[in-house]
Amino acid sequence: MSNFFLYLISIMILVFGALTVTSHKIFRAAIYLLFTLINVAALYFYLQYEFIAAVQIVVYVGGIVVLIIFSLFLTHRVGFDLPEPSKLKMFFTFLSVLFAFMFCYSLVLGNEFEQSSSVASSVSINSIGRAMLNYGQGGFVLPFEVVSILLLAALVGSIAIAFKTKKT
Amino acid sequence: MTKTKMNNYSYISFVLIIPLMVFLITGLFGKKLPALSGILGTVGMLIAACLSYFAAYNYFMVGGRVDGLYPTVIAFKQTWLQFSPSLTIDIGIMLDPISVMMLVVVTTVSFMVHLYSIGYMHGEERYSTYYAFLSLFSFSMLGLVISTNIFQMYMFWELVGVSSFLLVGFYYNKPSAVAAAKKAFIVTRFADLGFLAGILILSFYSESLDFQTIIHRMMDSNSPIFMNANAASFMGVSALTWALCLIFIGGAGKSAMFPLHIWLPDAMEGPTPVSALIHAATMVVAGVFLVARLFPVYMQIPAAHDLVMYVGAFSAFFAAVIACTQTDIKRVLAYSTMSQIGYMMFALGVSGYWGHGGLGFSASMFHLFTHAMFKALLFLGAGAVIHYVHSNEMGDMGGLRKKMPVTNAVFLIACLAISGVPPLSGFFSKEEILTAAFENNKIIYAVGLVTACLTAFYMFRLYLTIFWNKPFPLSEGGGHEVPGDVHHSEAPMTMKLPLLILAIATLVAGFIPFSMYVSADGTAFESEFHIIPALVAVTAGLIGIFTAVFLYAKKNDKPEMISAALGGLYRSAYRKFYVDELYLFITKKIIFNFISTPAAWIDKNVVDGMMNLIADVTGNLSESAKTLQSGKISSYVMWFFAAAIVLSMMIVYVF
Amino acid sequence: MTEMKFILSISFALFFIGAYGFLTRRNMITMLMAVELMLNAVNINFVVFNKYLFADKMDGLFFSIFITTIAAAEAAVAIAIIINLYRKFKSIDEDDIDTLRW
Numbered sequence: 001m002s003n004f005f006l007y008l009i010s011i012m013i014l015v016f017g018a019l020t021v022t023s024h025k026i027f028r029a030a031i032y033l034l035f036t037l038i039n040v041a042a043l044y045f046y047l048q049y050e051f052i053a054a055v056q057i058v059v060y061v062g063g064i065v066v067l068i069i070f071s072l073f074l075t076h077r078v079g080f081d082l083p084e085p086s087k088l089k090m091f092f093t094f095l096s097v098l099f100a101f102m103f104c105y106s107l108v109l110g111n112e113f114e115q116s117s118s119v120a121s122s123v124s125i126n127s128i129g130r131a132m133l134n135y136g137q138g139g140f141v142l143p144f145e146v147v148s149i150l151l152l153a154a155l156v157g158s159i160a161i162a163f164k165t166k167k168t
Numbered sequence: 169m170t171k172t173k174m175n176n177y178s179y180i181s182f183v184l185i186i187p188l189m190v191f192l193i194t195g196l197f198g199k200k201l202p203a204l205s206g207i208l209g210t211v212g213m214l215i216a217a218c219l220s221y222f223a224a225y226n227y228f229m230v231g232g233r234v235d236g237l238y239p240t241v242i243a244f245k246q247t248w249l250q251f252s253p254s255l256t257i258d259i260g261i262m263l264d265p266i267s268v269m270m271l272v273v274v275t276t277v278s279f280m281v282h283l284y285s286i287g288y289m290h291g292e293e294r295y296s297t298y299y300a301f302l303s304l305f306s307f308s309m310l311g312l313v314i315s316t317n318i319f320q321m322y323m324f325w326e327l328v329g330v331s332s333f334l335l336v337g338f339y340y341n342k343p344s345a346v347a348a349a350k351k352a353f354i355v356t357r358f359a360d361l362g363f364l365a366g367i368l369i370l371s372f373y374s375e376s377l378d379f380q381t382i383i384h385r386m387m388d389s390n391s392p393i394f395m396n397a398n399a400a401s402f403m404g405v406s407a408l409t410w411a412l413c414l415i416f417i418g419g420a421g422k423s424a425m426f427p428l429h430i431w432l433p434d435a436m437e438g439p440t441p442v443s444a445l446i447h448a449a450t451m452v453v454a455g456v457f458l459v460a461r462l463f464p465v466y467m468q469i470p471a472a473h474d475l476v477m478y479v480g481a482f483s484a485f486f487a488a489v490i491a492c493t494q495t496d497i498k499r500v501l502a503y504s505t506m507s508q509i510g511y512m513m514f515a516l517g518v519s520g521y522w523g524h525g526g527l528g529f530s531a532s533m534f535h536l537f538t539h540a541m542f543k544a545l546l547f548l549g550a551g552a553v554i555h556y557v558h559s560n561e562m563g564d565m566g567g568l569r570k571k572m573p574v575t576n577a578v579f580l581i582a583c584l585a586i587s588g589v590p591p592l593s594g595f596f597s598k599e600e601i602l603t604a605a606f607e608n609n610k611i612i613y614a615v616g617l618v619t620a621c622l623t624a625f626y627m628f629r630l631y632l633t634i635f636w637n638k639p640f641p642l643s644e645g646g647g648h649e650v651p652g653d654v655h656h657s658e659a660p661m662t663m664k665l666p667l668l669i670l671a672i673a674t675l676v677a678g679f680i681p682f683s684m685y686v687s688a689d690g691t692a693f694e695s696e697f698h699i700i701p702a703l704v705a706v707t708a709g710l711i712g713i714f715t716a717v718f719l720y721a722k723k724n725d726k727p728e729m730i731s732a733a734l735g736g737l738y739r740s741a742y743r744k745f746y747v748d749e750l751y752l753f754i755t756k757k758i759i760f761n762f763i764s765t766p767a768a769w770i771d772k773n774v775v776d777g778m779m780n781l782i783a784d785v786t787g788n789l790s791e792s793a794k795t796l797q798s799g800k801i802s803s804y805v806m807w808f809f810a811a812a813i814v815l816s817m818m819i820v821y822v823f
Numbered sequence: 824m825t826e827m828k829f830i831l832s833i834s835f836a837l838f839f840i841g842a843y844g845f846l847t848r849r850n851m852i853t854m855l856m857a858v859e860l861m862l863n864a865v866n867i868n869f870v871v872f873n874k875y876l877f878a879d880k881m882d883g884l885f886f887s888i889f890i891t892t893i894a895a896a897e898a899a900v901a902i903a904i905i906i907n908l909y910r911k912f913k914s915i916d917e918d919d920i921d922t923l924r925w
Contacts, residue, residue, distance in 0.1 A: 006826070010833045017837050017860055021844025026853060033856045036837075040863050043830070047874050052887055056866075059891050064859060064898045071902045072852060075909045083916075085847045093846045100813050101839040107820065108831050113876055120878035131881055132888075140885050147892050154896035158903035164910075801854075801917045805846060 006046060012039040024081045026072060034065045051125050177226070177243035180261050180314065183219050183271065186212045187278075187307035191300050198296025205296035206289075209303050210282040216306070217275035220268075227268045228685055238685070240264040240380060245316055254375050260316035262379065265686040266460055266533055270313035273540045276673070277449040278306040280666035281441045284548050287662035288441050288555060298338060298439070305331035309450045313457060318367050319377045321458070325363070325422070328454065329356050332446050336438040348434035355431040359421020366414030369407055370465075379461060386465045394468070405471070412465060412472035415458065416479075423455025424506045425513060426483040430748050432506055436498035436560075440551030443498060448505050448547050449540035456512045456536055463529060467521045477517020481615045484510025486745070488622035492629065493731070493742040496560045497550050500630050501543070504586065507619060508539050514616065515601040518608040524693045527683065528608070531600035534682040538593035541677055542585040545670040549579040552663055553634055562630070566637040566723070574664050576635050578671040583631045585674045587624035587709040590702075593678035599702050600683075606701055617708050624712025632720035827875040831868065838864035851905050851915040855898065862894045 016036040023029040037060040044053035121127070135141040190212040194205040227238070245260035282302060289298055308327035315321035330353075337349030367377075374382045374393055385393045386408070394408075405413075417428070424432035435447050446452070459466060459476055466473045484507045491503035512532045519528025552575045557565055569576040585594035598620060605613040683693055719727050731738040740746060796807070837860060844857030866887040873883025909915050 003826075006829070010829070013833060014836055014840070017840040020860060021840055021848065021853070021857055026850060029853055029856060033859065036860065037863065040867060043833075043867060044870060047830075047870060049870060049874070049884065052870060052884060055888060055891055059895050060859070060863070063895055067898055067902055068852060068856060068859075071905060074906060075852070075915050082848075082850055082853065085849065090847055093843055096810070096813070097839045097843045097846070100809075100842070101835055103813070103817065104835045104839075105832055108828055108835070113827065115875065116877045116879060118879035121881070123881065123884065128881065128884065132885070138880070143885070143889055147889050151892060151896050154900050158899045161900070162903040162906050801920075802846065802849065809842060809846065 002046070009039055009042050009046060012036075013043065024084065026076060026080075026082055027069070029082075030065060030069050030072060033068070034061060037061050037065065049123055051123065051128050177223060177241055177261070177263055179219060180223055180243050180263065180271075183216045183223075183275065184261075184307060184310050184314070186216050187303040187310065191303035191307060194296050194303065195300035198300055202296045205299045206282075206286045209299040210279070210286060212303065213275065213279040213282045213306060216310070217272075217279045220271040220275045223263070224268050224272050227263060228265075238265050242316060243314075255371065255377065257319045257377055258317045259320055261314045262316040263314065266457065267313050269533060269537060269686055270457060271310065273537055274306065274309050274313060274450050277445055277540055277544045278302075278309075280544060280548070280670055281445040284444075284551070284663050284666040285439075285441045287660040288551055289439060290660075294338070298335075301331055301334045301338070302442070302445070305335060305446060305451075309454075312454060316379060317377050318371065318379060318382065321461075322360075322364065322367055325418075325454065326360065328451050329353065329360065329422075332356075332435070332451055335442040335446060336435045338438055338442065342437065344434075345437040348431075348437040352431035352435045355428055356421045359418050359428050362414040362421070363418020366411045366416075366418060369411035369414065373407055373411070383462070383464045386468055389468065406469075408465075409469050409471050412462070412469050413475055415462065416455075416472060416476055419455030419458040420479060421455070422458075423452050423509050423513070424483075425455065425479050425510065426486050427747060429483065429487065429506050430744075430751060433494075433499045433502045433744070436496070436502050440498065440547060440554055443502070444544045444547030444551065447502060448543040452505060452509055453512065453536050453540070456509060456516065456532065459513070459516050460529065460533060463516065463519075464521065466516075473517060475517075477514045477609070477612060480510045480513025480515075480517055481612045482510070483507070484514065484619045485615050485622075486510075488619045488626065489741050490744050491626040492622060493738060495562045497553065497562055497565075497630060497634065498547075498560055500562075500626060501546055501550060504546075504623065504627065505543055507623060508535070508543065508586070511598070511601055511616065511619070512536055512539070514612055515604055518605050518612055520608070526687045526693075527600060528604035530683040530687045531597060531604050533686045534680075535597035535601055537680075537682070538585070538597045538674070538677050541670055541673040542582040542592075542594055545578055545582040545667060545674055546586070548663070548667055548670065549575050549582065552667065553579075555663070562633045565634045567635070569635040572635075574667065578667045579631055579635065581671045581674055583627040586627050587713055588620055588705055589709055589713075590706060591678060593674050593676070595702075595706070596678035597682075599705050602705050603698055603701050617704065620705055621708040621712040624709040625716050626712075628713045628716030629720050632716060636721055637723050827871055830871045834864045834867035834871065837861075837867070849916050849918055851908070851917055852902075854917070855901050855905070858901075859894065859898070862890060866890055 013036055016032045016039060020029050020032040020036055023032060037056065041053045041056040041061070044050075044056055131138060132140050132144055190209050194208060198205040227241070231239070231241075241263040243261040243263055245258050247256050248259045249257040251257070282299070285298065285302065289295055292298060305328065308324045308331055311324035312321055312328055315324060333349050333353040336352050337346050339345040370382065371377045373396060374385050376382055376385065385391060388394060419425075421428045432447060432452065436443055438446075466476065487503040487506035487510060491500050491507065494500045494503060512535050515528045515532035515535065517528070519526055519532065521529075552572065553565065553568065554560055556568070556572060556575075559565070581592065585592035588595045588598040590596075602613060602616050602620070605616050687693060719730070743749070796803075841857045841860030841864060844860065845854055848854050848857060869883040869886045869890070871883075873880070877883065905915055908920060912919055914920070
């Protein structure tokens with residue numbers, strides 16, 4: 001039964017992903033992206049990482065996709081078809097991408113992964129929160145701080161970039 | 169050598185250090201205080217001269233003889249480069265009779281020239297540069313004469329060449345001066361190639377670069393080293409002979425011996441005091457000094473010794489003939505210098521080694537000494553004349569004796585000295601040379617005698633044309649516009665004083681019993697005074713003088729008639745026997761056409777072609793690489809993606 | 824184990840779908856979407872490795888959290904750039920924006 005869910009989620013991810021990159025209508029592409037991301041969140045649920053799934057939905061679905069759609073409205077008259085890339089280019093890109101995929105897939109298949117024998121630790125929100133602000137062993141307070149500074153920089157930077165400059 | 173008689177000569181190093189310091193100071197800071205640089209240079213040279221007089225006094229009078237010989241003193245010696253345990257290049261100071269004598273000559277003349285230049289070069293734009301070069305020259309010349317080591321000598325030899333180049337080309341905005349400097353440099357450099365090759369051969373066989381060691385090893389005809397050097401032969405001539413001949417080529421280049429003399433007359437483009445210092449008294453006798461330095465070795469090889477003799481004699485005669493026809497006063501003096509150096513050379517050539525047989529050697533050194541004095545005097549006098557008349561041409565001069573009484577007097581003294589009129593210094597030295605030649609080689613003696621006659625003739629031709637002949641200023645026919653009364657006094661005191669000092673030196677230097685101090689093997693001998701050869705020599709000189717008086721005392725047309733009568737001979741002598749043209753022919757026609765042109769072709773087409781090919785390939789590659797950078801993000805991404813795949817595949821499968 | 828490899832193959836497939844989109848699309852916003860897909864594929868990888876190989880640790884989780892954060896920052900900056908470019912060129916087609924060369 002659980003395998004059924006896994007296969008379903010996987011098929012949804014791949015189908016919506018493929019539609020995202022091939023759709024001719026840009027707004028539809030954004031919506032397909034939204035579905036893909038939701039399915040990825042579903043995959044995290046399947047893996048019983050609820051917190052990651054929540055973050056995925058909040059940040060990606062709620063943040064980034066909305067941002068993208070917002071910018072679409074700013075720059076596009078939605079509803080026009082996107083110009084289709086040349087068939088030749090599509091073909092060769094598809095071939096090379098397929099080749100790269102086969103290469104990576106063969107690596108994964110050929111590799112013997114070694115499972116850690118230790119007992120699985122709980123990944124409750126509580127423990128994640130403690131680990132994130134812990135500066136001792138297994139703590140992530142330094143990357144947390146770095147990322148927060150990065151976010152601040154990105155915030156300031158994007159405002160600075162998008163700021164209307166006087167025409168020179 | 170006993171300890172008690174040893175003197176400490178380490179102060180001699182100051183004789184070198186002072187000019188070097190003056191060179192550095194005036195060269196670096198002279199522009200700020202131009203007037204000071206002249207005084208600094210002059211005072212420095214005065215101190216150096218005093219030190220070398222003191223050294224000479226100590227060496228000859230206080231130190232005196234040890235076991236009948238003047239000792240060779242190594243005042244200072246430092247190993248500089250060690251090639252092998254036996255072969256080292258040292259830097260040192262060696263004092264023996266000839267180097268002490270040369271110290272005195274060089275510092276004296278250099279001091280005079282420094283002093284004289286204060287007046288002569290006054291107001292010159294590059295006054296301090298001039299003094300810097302002059303000090304550099306003095307330094308290198310002094311370094312040359314006190315070298316302990318043939319390689320040290322070679323280094324200073326080249327330094328002398330460089331400073332001479334700088335001084336000859338001092339008026340660098342004058343094309344003829346630049347050409348002359350280049351010519352002097354190239355010709356002497358060419359000769360120095362021979363010198364270097366000779367040094368290498370000599371040191372290879374004698375396994376030493378040190379003068380004393382070389383001489384010591386080569387003196388013994390039975391030593392294995394000498395046998396080895398003499399046995400090894402190349403083109404039928406022994407290696408040692410080759411070495412000595414090549415070294416002589418170097419000496420001949422610096423001393424302007426035929427056929428490497430062509431640079432000397434042109435080098436007169438430099439300032440006149442420079443000519444007095446470099447091209448009369450010091451640098452050009454470096455070749456004589458070199459042969460004298462290696463004299464014991466030359467004695468061992470008759471072929472090389474004879475080469476010195478014949479080249480010297482021929483140059484003496486050849487230059488004297490040319491000097492008779494030249495009209496530029498400095499050129500006349502240049503050829504006269506060449507002729508007198510020829511005298512010194514053949515005196516060395518006819519000289520023996522032991523005892524009284526070494527008369528030629530002593531005479532040569534004596535002549536070097538006296539010649540330095542009176543030839544410097546002549547040049548400085550000529551400088552005063554040029555300073556006054558603003559021309560080098562004898563045609564523009566005449567009747568200057570009333571205008572320039574002092575110059576007139578000292579010039580006359582110098583001319584009498586060089587003509588060998590007793591009791592002036594030139595008489596004694598020339599008489600000794602002729603005696604030595606008479607005793608050893610009659611042909612050379614004859615040549616020397618004729619040359620003596622010619623010398624007297626052309627010197628008095630010069631003297632009379634300048635100071636007598638026509639009245640001055642030349643109101644008519646001279647073609648030379650005399651610039652009114654710009655000059656009233658003949659020369660400033662700084663210019664007159666050296667003239668007077670050198671005139672006194674010329675008057676009295678002949679009475680130094682030279683052979684008592686300087687001789688080939690170091691033993692003293694009394695040079696006997698032979699009345700007959702002396703009379704013959706004086707007669708030859710007087711014939712020359714009277715011929716000149718007859719022709720040039722008053723303005724007349726006899727000289728033109730004679731030169732017209734001599735026709736081709738006169739013309740070819742006037743054209744310096746076409747030696748320059750011959751060189752030009754060889755270099756331009758033969759070397760340029762058959763060596764340089766193909767070499768230039770190869771350089772232009774093959775070497776440059778390779779470079780151009782590389783450049784073109786690079787250019788084309790970058791042109792095509794430029795199109796890759798299209799500014800299209802998708803193509804960048806494509807490359808990035810492809811490269812990522814290739815790299816990861818390489819990492820997985822290859823490594 | 825096979826489940827893990829299956830999910831890994833899904834994530835690879837998603838990644839190369841993103842790559843395909845990134846290479847073929849010319850509209851900048853769609854290219855940005857493709858990048859988001861690729862980032863998600865990477866996230867899945869981290870989470871899967873954490874789940875199946877190092878269940879006792881949380882490094883993979885934190886990686887994916889930070890990547891999500893950075894993706895958000897990246898999207899913000901990218902959209903700012905895109906809007907700025909649109910103002911300048913009146914287009915967000917990357918073929919029209921070719922002054923970034925030589």
